[in-house]
Amino acid sequence: VTERALRYYQELGILEPSAHTKGGMRRYSRADLERVARIRELQTLLGLNLDEIAAVLRNEDRTAEIRAAYQDTTQSDQRRELLIESLALVTEMRQTVEAKREALDAFLADLDTRIARINAAFDEQSG
Amino acid sequence: VTERALRYYQELGILEPSAHTKGGMRRYSRADLERVARIRELQTLLGLNLDEIAAVLRNEDRTAEIRAAYQDTTQSDQRRELLIESLALVTEMRQTVEAKREALDAFLADLDTRIARINAAFDEQSG
DNA sequence: TTGCTCCTCACGTCACGTGAGGTGGC
DNA sequence: TTGCTCCTCACGTCACGTGAGGTGGC
Numbered sequence: 001v002t003e004r005a006l007r008y009y010q011e012l013g014i015l016e017p018s019a020h021t022k023g024g025m026r027r028y029s030r031a032d033l034e035r036v037a038r039i040r041e042l043q044t045l046l047g048l049n050l051d052e053i054a055a056v057l058r059n060e061d062r063t064a065e066i067r068a069a070y071q072d073t074t075q076s077d078q079r080r081e082l083l084i085e086s087l088a089l090v091t092e093m094r095q096t097v098e099a100k101r102e103a104l105d106a107f108l109a110d111l112d113t114r115i116a117r118i119n120a121a122f123d124e125q126s127g
Numbered sequence: 128v129t130e131r132a133l134r135y136y137q138e139l140g141i142l143e144p145s146a147h148t149k150g151g152m153r154r155y156s157r158a159d160l161e162r163v164a165r166i167r168e169l170q171t172l173l174g175l176n177l178d179e180i181a182a183v184l185r186n187e188d189r190t191a192e193i194r195a196a197y198q199d200t201t202q203s204d205q206r207r208e209l210l211i212e213s214l215a216l217v218t219e220m221r222q223t224v225e226a227k228r229e230a231l232d233a234f235l236a237d238l239d240t241r242i243a244r245i246n247a248a249f250d251e252q253s254g
Numbered sequence: 255t256t257g258c259t260c261c262t263c264a265c266g267t268c269a270c271g272t273g274a275g276g277t278g279g280c
Numbered sequence: 281t282t283g284c285t286c287c288t289c290a291c292g293t294c295a296c297g298t299g300a301g302g303t304g305g306c
Binding site: 002007023024025026 | 259260261262
């Protein structure tokens with residue numbers, strides 16, 4: 001992951017360096033880098049574009065907020081709303097991931113039959 | 128998959144329409160469309176770029192050729208070479224797919240703990 | 255103080271998307 | 281014969297890659 005990518009994520013508003021030096025240099029914390037890793041994971045594993053990733057990250061940030069402010073019991077209605085929203089989003093993502101995994105399994109099975117076929121051709125040649 | 132994509136694949140030499148009308152219109156056979164499906168599968172599931180896909184397709188085309196010309200026993204040495212090459216390529220692909228599947232499994236497990244956590248928060252709220 | 259790193263434009267790339275305008279076959 | 285489909289440029293887009301040239305902090 002290059003400098004350019006980090007700047008591009010910042011430009012899109014999905015990654016803000018947690019600190020700047022007085023000279024204007026961007027400082028990335030460990031949490032920032034984990035966020036970068038999350039972005040790349042969502043890109044490569046699920047094939048999401050940066051708009052979709054922005055939506056996922058927004059939701060994850062909000063649920064993290066709820067968890068952090070769990071003491072204040074006053075707004076339990078709003079909290080319930082956010083829990084419902086999170087559950088819907090995560091469940092939806094789970095389904096797409098599950099579908100992708102099944103497709104990958106089918107792909108693997110196909111590769112295995114190819115390998116078996118090639119080995120059979122070898123045997124036929126030797127025998 | 129749009130017209131533009133088909134033309135682009137043709138431009139790169141990875142998909143040639145199997146026939147043309149006298150007027151110059153491209154005719155895609157069922158085998159052509161299967162090739163397109165293969166291209167998309169390699170793109171979306173494995174994240175290969177069109178250069179890498181070209182290499183995979185070249186190999187698959189050659190192994191298909193070998194299988195088709197299996198009668199002529201004369202060039203058994205060359206055939207063995209191609210079998211070895213194919214086995215290496217398919218085995219390598221199998222490993223990357225396996226790695227991807229394991230990553231997806233880990234991703235699924237993470238989603239499941241998130242779902243469980245949200246449900247626990249619901250229970251805590253109701254109880 | 256001197257490199258060196260980081261900075262901001264800005265153009266290039268890959269895999270197409272999307273009209274713009276024109277010819278030719280059911 | 282008349283639309284309509286397919287054709288070829290050609291510019292736009294997304295997610296960066298890659299220098300070009302300049303300032304500022306160990």
